[in-house]
Amino acid sequence: MNVNLKKLAEMLGLSQTTVSRALNGFPEVNAETRQRVLRAVRETGYRPNRAAQRLATGRAGSIGLVMPIAQGIDSDIHFGEFLAGLGEESVRHDFHFVINPSAPEDEELTFKRLAASGNVDALFLAYVRENDPRIAMLKSLSIPFVVHGRTINQPTDYPFLDIDNTGAFYEATRLLIQLGHRRIALINGQSHLTFAIRRKKGMVRALDENGLVFDETLSHNSPMTDEYGYRAMERFLGNPEPPTAVLCSSTVMALGAVRAITRAGLTIGRDISLITHDDVLPMLKPENFMVPLTTTRSSLRAAGSRIASRLISRIGVTSDTVEQELWRTELIVRASTGPAPARR
Known part of the structure; x- marks a missing residue:
């Protein structure tokens, strides 16, 4: 079914403005109406016009990330699993990724350019280092961000999610x-x-x-x-x-x-x-x-999903006031551990 905003509004008996505001998280739309609109979106497969949505809300509907690319840097299966979780949550809120490749030495400049482009609403940072200058750089930008990990010899006065x-x-x-x-x-x-x-x-x-x-x-x-x-x-x-x-x-x-x-x-x-x-x-x-x-x-996938949720909440789609999270891990004992063998 090819449905535009006008048809969707007619189906629901609502104005186009109300439907648009419901989709874009405006607080004056009550929860019941928002749920009606979201249910109709799922049933019809409606996709909002990105350009119009951006004009109406001032938001791009995108999360930005910088991917280090250089000779000798291998692809990372762990990062791929994290992105799967980030993607699953982003899809639920109709958000996109903007992935910007960068040489490692140019990462700070790449983040700045990405933030200034207007193509993303929030950024996230991974592969955290002991003394990481990218943290101070992100704090200086007027854009929400969440860090996956924590620095060691710096104040942790920034939003993060990490495991213990x-x-x-x-x-x-x-x-x-x-x-x-x-x-x-x-x-x-x-x-x-x-x-x-x-x-x-x-x-x-x-x-x-x-x-x-x-x-x-x-x-x-x-x-x-x-x-x-x-x-x-x-x-x-x-x-x-x-x-x-x-x-x-x-x-x-x-x-x-x-x-x-x-x-x-x-x-x-x-x-x-x-x-x-x-x-x-x-x-x-x-x-x-x-x-x-x-x-x-x-779970890395769960961490990716949680970070996406927090990033989206920070730009007004949902409510989430948690700034810092430290997840405990679970120790699961199986057959690969046993008593130390007797000295030969």
């Missing part, structure tokens, strides 16, 4: 220590990213509390791919004193680590224990590994 990475790896390390493990390796994300810094911090805290020392020779930082996970685990197993347990920052890295452990003729959960962080990637479920993996779990 320190707590997640603290609890995971404590479990391994309770099982008798003393040499625990870490396969982590890139060292300049704050989630990786906090995960190491959580592990070190648990070790310190139990009189154990973090061994830098059993630590690895890299992009989170299965190949890097494989190489790191292979190197650890070649150590004169190999670890009896390993923590991985992603199920993707764990996939490579499992491959290296299997090729070495070792059994996960008996010869070596493994815990990984599970971002709830639909194509890589930890319970489906040959030996189901113990995990700390928090």
Whole structure:
């Protein structure tokens, strides 16, 4: 059915102005009328004229993001899952993405240009660094934004959503220590990213509390791919004193680590224990590994959806006053963790 604003208004017995205001979140339209309009939109497949909508509301109906592109930067399955959640919520509110590729060194300028273009109503920032100059830049712009993550050596006086990475790896390390493990390796994300810094911090805290020392020779930082996970685990197993347990920052890295452990003729959960962080990637479920993996779990897709909801709320479509959120992770114990093997 080809329905324009005039026909939709006639079907509902409302003025075009009322229908337009209902669709664009104006507070003077009561909830019952708004729901009638939204129901009719779903049933008819009506899509508003973007140019007219922008003139009426002063809003573009778009969320902006900057995507780093450069030689040597691989595509990231984790970011793709996050975008899926962001997209699902955006579609519910008839919002679009404006994706602006940028060389890493030009990101601040790209954000400024995107904000000034008038093509987006809000911005979000990911891949947060320890001291991140992009935060101050975003705060200087007159446009809503939400950060996925937190800086470390800067005030957290900005809207964010993050998970408790320190707590997640603290609890995971404590479990391994309770099982008798003393040499625990870490396969982590890139060292300049704050989630990786906090995960190491959580592990070190648990070790310190139990009189154990973090061994830098059993630590690895890299992009989170299965190949890097494989190489790191292979190197650890070649150590004169190999670890009896390993923590991985992603199920993707764990996939490579499992491959290296299997090729070495070792059994996960008996010869070596493994815990990984599970971002709830639909194509890589930890319970489906040959030996189901113990995990700390928090959904990236849910985080993307929540950030989209908050961004949209900040430009007046819904109401949401929450500025900062720190999500706890869930520790799920499966067969990949067992008692430390007896010393040979």
